[in-house]
Amino acid sequence: MSLRRFILKRFISIIPILFGVSVITFALVHLTPGDPIDQMVGLNPDMSPSEEAQLRARYGLDGPIWHQYMTWMENVLTGDFGEVISSGRDVSEVIMTRLPETIALGLFGWVFGLIIAIPTGIYAAVNKDQLGDTVSRFLALSGISIPNFWLGLMLILIGSMWLGWWPVLAPSRLPLYHPEMLWYLVLPGITIGTASAAAMMRVMRTSMAEELNKEYVTAARAKGLPERQVVLKHVLRNSLISVVTLAATLTASIISGSVVVEFVFNWPGLGMELVNAIEQREINLIMAITLFVGVIIIIANLVADILYAALDPRIRYD
Amino acid sequence: MTRKISAERGRIQITGFDPEQVEQREPLSDWTEDSGGETESRWQRGWHRFKRNRTALIGLTVVALLSLLAIFSRPISVMGVPIQPFSLAPYDPTEILYLQDPTVGVYDPPSMQNLMGTDGSGRDLFSRILYGGRYSISIGFVVVAITAAFGTIYGAISGYYGGWIDEIMMRFVDTIFAFPFLVMALIIVAMLGGGYWQLVLAFSLVGWASYARLIRGEVLKIKENEYVMAAKALGARDKSVIFRHIVPNAMPPLLVVASLNIGTVVIGVAALGFLGLGMPPGTAEWGTMLDQTRETLIQGPDGAIPWWATVFPGLAIFMFVMAMNMIGDGINDALDAQETGAGQQGGGA
Numbered sequence: 001m002s003l004r005r006f007i008l009k010r011f012i013s014i015i016p017i018l019f020g021v022s023v024i025t026f027a028l029v030h031l032t033p034g035d036p037i038d039q040m041v042g043l044n045p046d047m048s049p050s051e052e053a054q055l056r057a058r059y060g061l062d063g064p065i066w067h068q069y070m071t072w073m074e075n076v077l078t079g080d081f082g083e084v085i086s087s088g089r090d091v092s093e094v095i096m097t098r099l100p101e102t103i104a105l106g107l108f109g110w111v112f113g114l115i116i117a118i119p120t121g122i123y124a125a126v127n128k129d130q131l132g133d134t135v136s137r138f139l140a141l142s143g144i145s146i147p148n149f150w151l152g153l154m155l156i157l158i159g160s161m162w163l164g165w166w167p168v169l170a171p172s173r174l175p176l177y178h179p180e181m182l183w184y185l186v187l188p189g190i191t192i193g194t195a196s197a198a199a200m201m202r203v204m205r206t207s208m209a210e211e212l213n214k215e216y217v218t219a220a221r222a223k224g225l226p227e228r229q230v231v232l233k234h235v236l237r238n239s240l241i242s243v244v245t246l247a248a249t250l251t252a253s254i255i256s257g258s259v260v261v262e263f264v265f266n267w268p269g270l271g272m273e274l275v276n277a278i279e280q281r282e283i284n285l286i287m288a289i290t291l292f293v294g295v296i297i298i299i300a301n302l303v304a305d306i307l308y309a310a311l312d313p314r315i316r317y318d
Numbered sequence: 319m320t321r322k323i324s325a326e327r328g329r330i331q332i333t334g335f336d337p338e339q340v341e342q343r344e345p346l347s348d349w350t351e352d353s354g355g356e357t358e359s360r361w362q363r364g365w366h367r368f369k370r371n372r373t374a375l376i377g378l379t380v381v382a383l384l385s386l387l388a389i390f391s392r393p394i395s396v397m398g399v400p401i402q403p404f405s406l407a408p409y410d411p412t413e414i415l416y417l418q419d420p421t422v423g424v425y426d427p428p429s430m431q432n433l434m435g436t437d438g439s440g441r442d443l444f445s446r447i448l449y450g451g452r453y454s455i456s457i458g459f460v461v462v463a464i465t466a467a468f469g470t471i472y473g474a475i476s477g478y479y480g481g482w483i484d485e486i487m488m489r490f491v492d493t494i495f496a497f498p499f500l501v502m503a504l505i506i507v508a509m510l511g512g513g514y515w516q517l518v519l520a521f522s523l524v525g526w527a528s529y530a531r532l533i534r535g536e537v538l539k540i541k542e543n544e545y546v547m548a549a550k551a552l553g554a555r556d557k558s559v560i561f562r563h564i565v566p567n568a569m570p571p572l573l574v575v576a577s578l579n580i581g582t583v584v585i586g587v588a589a590l591g592f593l594g595l596g597m598p599p600g601t602a603e604w605g606t607m608l609d610q611t612r613e614t615l616i617q618g619p620d621g622a623i624p625w626w627a628t629v630f631p632g633l634a635i636f637m638f639v640m641a642m643n644m645i646g647d648g649i650n651d652a653l654d655a656q657e658t659g660a661g662q663q664g665g666g667a
Contacts, residue, residue, distance in 0.1 A: 013489075020493030028509055141647070145640035147585045149592045150608060150632030161623050256498035260589050264612070274501065275593060278508040286505065294496040301495075 003309065010302050014295075021294040022076075022287065026069050029283050072287070082284035091288045094273065102269035105262070106254045108185045109193030114247060116197040121204025121243070126231060128209050136201070143198025148257050152191040152264035159187055188265040192257045196250045203246050208239040241311045248304035252297045360570070360653070367652040374648020380641035384634070388451030409442040411449040411602040428626055435626040437610065439600070443627060446602040447634050453514065453603040455638065457587050458580040461521040466576050468522075469529025474560045474568075476530065477537030488534065494527035503586055507595050517596055521583050532575055536568035570653035577646035581639035588635050607631040 053062065062068075075082060081091035120140075124133040160166045166187055211217070212235055220230045259271035266272070270289060277285035368374055387406060394402040428435040434443040476487040494502075506520035540546065541564065549563050590596040591605025592612070599606065611627040 013492075016489055017493050017496050020490065021496050024493065024497075025505065028505055141643055142636075142640060145581060145636060145643050147588055147605075147632060147635050147639070149589055149605075150628075150635060153608065153612060153628050153632065157623070157625055157628055161625075252495075252498050256500040259498075259500055259504065260593065263593055275504070278505060290497065290501065290505070293498060293501060297496050297498065 003306070006309070007302070007306060010305065014298050014302075017298060018291065018294060022073070022291055023069070025287055025290045026072065027065075029281075029286055030065050030068065076291075081288040084282055084285055086280060086282065091284050094285065095270065095288060095292060098268065098270045098273045101267060102255075102258050102262070102271060104181075104185060105188055105192060105267060105269055106251075106258055108189030109191075109254055109257075110196060110247070110250070112189055112193035113196035113200055113250070116193075117200035117204055118240075118243065121201045122208060122231065122236065124201070124205040125208035125212060125239075128205075133205075137205070140198040140201045140205075143194045144202075146194065148191055148195060149260045149264050151194060152188065152261055155187045155191060156264070188261050188267055191264070192254060192261045195257065196247075196254060199250065199253075200243050200246055204239065204243050207242045208235060211235045211239045241308065244311065245304045245308045248300050248307060251300035255293055255296065364570075364649070364652040368648050371648045371651060373644050374652075377641040377644025377648065380637060381645065384451050384638050384641070385455055387448050388455055391445070391448035391452070406448060409445040411441065411446040412600070413442070414440050427624075434630045435624070437607065437627050439610075441602075443607075443630055446607060447604070447630055450602045450604045450607065450631065450634065451638070453597060453601070454584045454587050454605075454635065457514070457517055457521070458584040458642075460518055461525060461583045462576050462580050464518070464522045465525035465579070466529050466572060469526040470533050470565060470568075470572065472526065473530035473533030473535075474537050474565055477534035478541065478556065478560050478564065480538075484534070488531075491527045491530050494524070495531075497524070499524055499582070500586055500589060503590060504593070504595065507590055512590075512596050512598060514597070517587055517590065520590075521586060525579065525583065528575065528579075529572065532571060533565070533568050536571060537564050540564050540567050573653065574646055574650045577649050578643060581642040581646070584635065584639055584642070604631045604635045 072082070079092075081095075083090055084094060120136050124136045127133045156166075166184065212231075217230060217235060220234050221227070225234075255271075258269060259274060261267070262269045262271040263275055270293075274286070274289045276282075277289065389402065390404040390406045392411070393400055393405055432442050432444065434447065437443050437446065472487065472491075476484045502524045503520045506523060507516055510516040510519065537560075546559060546563055549559050554563075587596060588603070588605030588608070591601075591603050591607075592609045594606075594609050597603045597606050599610075608628065608631050611624065611631075614624060614627070
């Protein structure tokens with residue numbers, strides 16, 4: 001199968017998955033008691049039942065659930081994700097204003113992870129079973145095990161309270177593209193990137209150590225290449241395959257992490273919005289964010305598969 | 319090996335061969351007459367290797383210690399009958415100390431009386447941390463038991479029958495994977511409301527898919543082996559082929575993933591508690607405890623910073639998960655499950 005057909009086939013398989021994601025989320029959100037209208041009624045106890053019914057009809061919250069789903073789906077297919085009931089804002093507009101914040105945070109964490117993971121991974125593999133390797137493996141294990149919200153709290157405690165280098169909360173007045181924002185991204189970025197850094201470092205070390213035992217390495221050494229060139233030019237290239245693939249799949253865990261990390265640092269991104277939406281039962285917003293996140297994760301996994309196939313010519317897709 | 323090897327056999331003369339040299343050579347394998355008698359099973363061999371792994375043993379000790387401390391922190395009684403009378407925790411984890419003793423305040427620093435200080439409501443932090451393990455640790459083990467069992471059955475059926483059954487079952491697994499782990503648990507808990515069994519249900523609904531995918535892959539590999547074909551040829555029923563011949567051979571990678579997964583679930587439970595969605599507010603659960611101190615931390619420094627209220631609960635989670643991951647790595651090395659790549663990513667959030 002050609003690469004193009006493989007990609008096309010995978011793209012088509014996205015459709016039933018997204019359909020499933022929307023059905024599951026819709027069922028979860030609708031089959032449990034309580035929706036924004038109930039909250040409105042709670043705030044205005046003198047609202048008459050007919051007014052309540054009118055409100056429900058207006059937001060498409062009346063009728064049997066399959067009918068509600070059909071209406072929602074119809075609107076989504078025309079690009080209309082509905083509105084946020086409590087504020088009257090358009091859901092897609094809310095997502096578009098929050099998205100850049102999350103992308104900036106995730107990207108910072110991701111790049112931080114790669115910058116830490118690749119050199120330490122190489123170092124650990126080359127010095128396998130020596131002190132440096134043991135120490136970096138211990139650090140990687142800690143990085144995987146540390147709960148990201150606690151890491152965030154500790155960074156606030158150290159960086160903001162004791163050292164006083166960062167304000168506890170990033171000033172919300174500055175626009176995101178302001179260069180000063182990079183400084184405020186440091187703590188949340190490190191928090192979100194640590195687990196990925198540790199996971200990538202472990203994979204880097206394993207695959208590099210494996211690669212170093214192969215015959216072409218002996219051949220390269222035997223013909224007198226300097227060790228530095230053997231490692232950085234020949235081995236690194238081959239051992240990067242699994243790290244790059246992992247880096248793409250880590251998108252899911254970075255998104256998961258952003259929910260908690262944004263909450264810790266009061267970062268106004270999608271994750272924070274999702275937590276608020278869940279608290280207020282903003283059905284349209286929950287649906288749109290989960291669907292959106294689902295698309296990102298599926299595409300990231302697809303990219304991982306394609307990269308894996310493209311970087312390693314031995315892999316055939318079938 | 320005292321037997322002399324004769325250089326002369328029958329009428330054929332062998333020259334230039336010194337039998338002494340053969341005996342002096344390094345043995346090519348460590349095979350001896352004694353060990354050849356009985357082969358160790360894979361699990362025994364794994365256990366022997368695990369026992370020699372110092373890191374894994376440290377992990378096992380920490381997990382056992384934290385679990386025992388949680389169990390013996392407060393007496394347990396089932397329906398009025400006390401089954402565990404010990405009480406290691408110096409105070410009741412929910413007791414507000416200044417009501418009894420006016421010298422104890424809110425956010426008291428660690429002292430001899432309150433080893434880890436007191437929290438924002440004037441409760442003894444040390445007692446709360448000991449007791450808090452009950453929620454996280456038991457949810458971790460219960461969820462992993464449920465998800466591993468269900469995922470194994472699901473994956474085994476899918477892989478064994480193949481074809482369109484496999485296609486449909488795996489599309490469903492793909493769908494679960496399109497949700498980030500924590501996001502789906504978050505939605506479920508928010509919809510069901512907080513509480514112990516709600517958390518178990520939420521993490522079970524989210525967690526089984528990875529086992530299903532893993533076991534399916536293993537089954538596809540194992541299915542091709544001769545012994546499976548032999549079992550089928552002898553007329554074994556599908557159920558018996560799957561659960562007596564295939565599943566036991568898929569166990570090593572499953573065990574690795576399960577051990578790492580306990581840590582993931584513990585962090586997940588704590589994360590939901592931290593978001594204010596897990597156990598009811600005020601519960602001595604590690605994540606919920608951190609939620610309470612977050613606001614004090616964010617509001618800024620007025621006077622001394624109550625670092626102990628943030629450091630200790632998180633440290634408890636961190637230690638437990640780290641120990642669990644050490645065990646997972648140890649099992650991974652002991653059972654040679656590396657080739658599946660199961661243990662490489664570890665169990666994190």
